[in-house]
Amino acid sequence: MKSMKKLSLFALLAAMMVVMAACGGGASTDKSKDSSKGADTSKPAQKELSGSLVISGSTAMQPLVAAAAEEFMGKNPKVDIQVNAGGSGTGLSQVAQGAVQIGNSDVFAEEKQGIPADQLVDHKVAVVGMTAAVNPKVGIKDIKKADLIKVFTGQITNWKDLGGPDQKIVLVNRPDSSGTRAVFNKFALDGAKPAEGVTEDASNTVKKIINETPGAIGYLAFSYLNDNTVTPLAIDGVAPTAENVQTGKFPVWAYEHSYTKGQPTDLEKAFLDFLMSSDVQNNIVKKQGYLPVTDMKVERDPQGNVKKK
Template identity: 30%
Template sequence: MEWLSAENVVAVGTAVLGIAASGLMLWYERRVPRRKRVGYRVQMDSPIGDDARSGRAGSRLGLFDETPGMADATLVLLRLENDGSQGITREDYTGPEPHGLTAVFVDRTIRGVSVTQPTDADHLMDHFTAERGFGYEGNRLRIPRVPLNRGDHFKLLVLLSGGDVGRGIRLTGGLRDGEVHPNRSATPDDKPPLFSRAARTITIMLTVCVVTLAAIVVVRDDDPPPVGCETGTLTLTGSTAFAPVLREAADKYEHDCEGSRITVDPHGSAAGIRDLAAAGARAGKGSPAVVALSDGPKPGGLPQLRENRVAVSVFALVVNDAVPLRNLSTDAVRRLFRGEVANWRRLGGPDLPVVLVGRDSGSGTRQVFQRRVLGGRAETAASSVDCVHKDDVSAPVVRCELDSTDQVLAQVARTRGAIGYSELNLAAEAKGVHRLDLDGEPASVDALEHGTSAYPYREIEYAYTYGNPPADSLASSFLTYLTRGNGQDVIRTHGHVPCWTPEGLKLCA
């Protein structure tokens, strides 16, 4: 189901969470009463006499030393604040006594109290009088009914004796529709958190959902799939020179079109044509799921095969780097491949024997070479299996035949004096070899596209099917993708000219 995508799931989940959070907050506002709260915390509890916990004597000067009872004195700073959602009035304190709250210092005796308040709350001091219950006795400190707006606070600095720091300190008293409770703070004047734990949790969850949704939208591939994606299986065979294009195009098509499986099995143009014809004959009716790529047109006598012009491929002669020549005339190339030149010295090169590395007779690259460069004549007969030793001692030169373009390039690279031919892009990437110009014309795709080159070693790349495949078949869809869709970019990346471009239409005519 297309709607069941990751971004849709996150989006729906975020919406549901937002609605639930809003409903929960509304329920909370209506059902949970807005409470009045007085929070208290001990911001300091420090010895000013001897440190009884460690057994060390303290050092005091002035009144701290002269006042009786300072040997076990402690100072406590107690902060009281309205950390609820409503203001507190004098009438909100529920105790029967004149004062509102009582602070109890366990095992200690109160010796003195000082009240402090923020500069913007001077009015609070009017309530700290004996008439309103402010005072202490023993370990109990009476705190008046102090009205506190939301966020208001005051502090009590209490001098104590008779006990160690860390003893219990508690605040007692009652509030109508509220509570008195201890709170916590990392630093003396920190305020309580603005949002509750539940609010923070919901906010974090919503943020994570939104960020996840944004990441999916940004990262996902929004490129639409090619028009007419089809499922099924397809075999691509034929030209080894065009095989890199087919492999990349097949991978991209499979990525864009789920459910398709394309096998690339190249073993020469002529062999691919034969395989396609045989598959069609076995199928009887209909078109088999096979497409054969050929460097140049098919041979005669196969009327069932239907052609699609795909691209213009450019080929190049390659020579081992031990031969420094950069250009050969067409006549010199023909003499070389007729076996008339056995040593490179005759062409102005080094004293090295000529080794001809060619393709088998079914190769489209070889057929194009013979047709376009050798004037329709065949190469001299093969005389070696290993491309090193003559099997026919009467042969004028060493010549061998290999099964693929990659094998030709590898053999030329490791054999001094060797010459062969290859598809241009593969030749440009090969190590140990360099390309030869023909009659001063370099092998250049750009020059061909701009119409400024008469370079002869080039040919149209054909895609053949057995009959016309159905419009909804994978073969038909892939050919459309290759010739008119995103496959054109793959073709150009590999150094070919797509036929269905303004430049390609002229070259493929």
Template identity: 30%
Template sequence: MNFQKIALFLVLLISISCFSGCMDNSGEVSEPVTIKMAGGTALIPIIEDISKEYMLENSNVQIEVTGGGSGFGVKETGEGHLTIGMAGRNLKSEEKELYNDITVYKIGLDGIAIITSNENNISDLTTEQVQKIYSGEITNWKSVGGSDSTINVYTREEDSGTRDTFWKEGLLQSNISKKALMVASNGEMKSKVSSDANGIGYVSIGYVDESINTVQFNGVEPTQENVKEGIYTIYRPLNLLTKGEPDENVKKFIEYVLSEKGQEIVKNDGFLPVN
């Protein structure tokens, strides 16, 4: 009989705790909070790592992070479908007009690296050479000092913030050939180019590792340090977005991202913190 009473007491205790919410890091009971985030894929590693730390400190918070591209992040935020959007670029003028209540929070800076396979011996390209490769005017690596092989050009979808920055700052708004092979994310770009001996593409510097070869642009290495020094010119802001002013739970998370701890994670993930 005593056992049955104890069991019943435990069931009631669990039920009460489930209805009452969760304990946060201050020791107070808080209601469950879900933060839905999506958009620019360059921000995914940063936000995933920060979210893990944040959820450990705030057990009542569940953060869901997906991609979709910067344009998707802006649109879904402006239409009220996301708690926080992610964009690897500034808002375009038409987006500002259409979604005039979006609030932007810059959380870091990121360079865009031109990449090839490790099998490719190209080490440096000029603006003119990159423009001609991407427009389809140069189609063989031999034309820029490489092997006698056809160049396979990879690019991102038009909503991509990485593409937008590369097009503006790397290509100086020149044409991208319709024959270019389209990929959906920074991760897919790295994977495709690393396995294609004749491929060329571009990724967030935060995604660069030993699986790919980075190409100097006008004689400058694509590193975050060179972005910081102002000598590497293909770079962009990393932004979080909310529709209007955020509520207290969302504001608290954004403040965490911009805190010393959050910015240290930004730096450790290979990006430039805003401070």
């Protein structure tokens, strides 16, 4: 009997030890999960970005996107980004054709004839202000909108008619594919068709021609008005400033769009998210002469209608 009791007691103790071990193992596992969750180690490590992007389009956007691309590549050494200009029409056409990964545009895709806007995804990354700019020796800093229209449509051909020198007006235009031209025509010229003049594809070249040509007038994004080589014009007494664009007082502005064909790939999305980061919006965007989208107090639809946010 004593032997049987000892065996029963031994079996009971053994069973209790098994149960305790099982409980202890479960507690240990739970504790491990809690610790892992607290340290966020359960999340997979962020995948290292690699690959290449070709971006084309708006010359007004080129300085911004190129500066952001350089910083992005510095943070992601296995990524290569090539930023080309060519105009908004070119960017939209090329991204729609799949020739580039991102197409930059100063205008909505819906505004460009022949662009399959329904196939493209719009990413508004900044706002750009634009205004007319003249050769500094013209001596004019403000112009009425009605007179600006007459200048660009060829109804006024000499600066003396606007209080300037007795000098022929030389028009410097952008090509039809230019988003800058589309925005300027729509909001500065009320849709009037400009007269024939010098036509140049790139904003940098337009700026150089205005500076070097007596009596010249053209139009540029604020981002190119960063020195005294050309004189930007106020319109109807309203100065071309960021604040006046943000509040809707200055009428000549547009969103800077980066379009993808369909939803962006991981690399495209990473770069677009970087463009929208507070670091880029508050530093690169402003330093390059653009306006952060988040600073706008008004918004504009593809038809050009403006309303308060």
